[in-house]
Amino acid sequence: MKTLTYVSTKDVNDLTWPVTTANTNLYSPALSVFTDFQKAGPRVIESSTRADELVLLMRKEHVRMKIVVDAKNHFIGVISLEDLSEDVFIKQVANGYQRSELMVADLMRAKETLLALSYTSLQKSDIESLLFSQRNNKFQHLLVIDEDTKTIRGLISSNDVARQLRLDIDVAFSSFQHIYQSAILGQKEHGKKLKVA
Template structure:
């Protein structure tokens, strides 16, 4: 067993704060809005979890999307609160399912239908290019793949982009499409107003 050392706090005045990038704007590196799973582990859920229980869990954890894994922790898809909306449950019940028997596997978006961004291209991009490439994306989350390791490296949330850019958007209903319109199109209209003035 090792002995720990204790130090008096009497002469300590400072706190250590996380390194924060100030003045993030459209021309900032895209990595400033990237959630890297190497530093912030992924939020996962097993596909065999009851879907109605997941809704409550996600609300309690204040997350809008989880990565779906199988019993061996292998990536098989994603599920978001949009996939778990009351309308989705009503449709499934109308199709003959019992609400309590619906599993995450029944409602998730399987990895075979998903597209993800290359980590290498993200490293060499800025936020404006990222938003432009996602201008028609109605979803809130974008997976990022490390092509060298063939693994999900992280994700980008349209809410994080809106928050970092300090956009006046309702993050509860945000999407990349909406964030693009607010950031890029709103930004250009501001430029036009400045030129006229």
């Protein structure tokens, strides 16, 4: 057994913060808003989880989307708080389901219906190009695939883009389409540059 060393915090004044680009703007590399699963593991949920329990779990974790896996941890889809809205539950109950019977598999967006961005193309892009390519995307998350390894490499969240660009919008209701309108079209309409730190 190893002995651990303890140190007094009396003379410690500072915190370690992640390294961030202080002046992120539309021309910054798209990778600056990318969540790489090699550095921060994916947030996953099994498809057999009760949907109503997942809502509570996601709110507790402050997470808006999870990657859905089967019992063998294979990727089968995604589920977001939008997919778990009260309206969705009401429609399912109206169709004869019991709320407590609904599983993640019943409400998720299956991988066959999803499009993801190529990691190779993301590496060569800036944020402006990313937003332009997602100008019609009404969702908050975009998966990124490493085509060499045929794996989900990570994701991009519209909320992360809005925060990095310091856009004056409510991120709780943002989507890529909304971010594009605020960042690109809003900038052109007002002839202003984005506020960045």
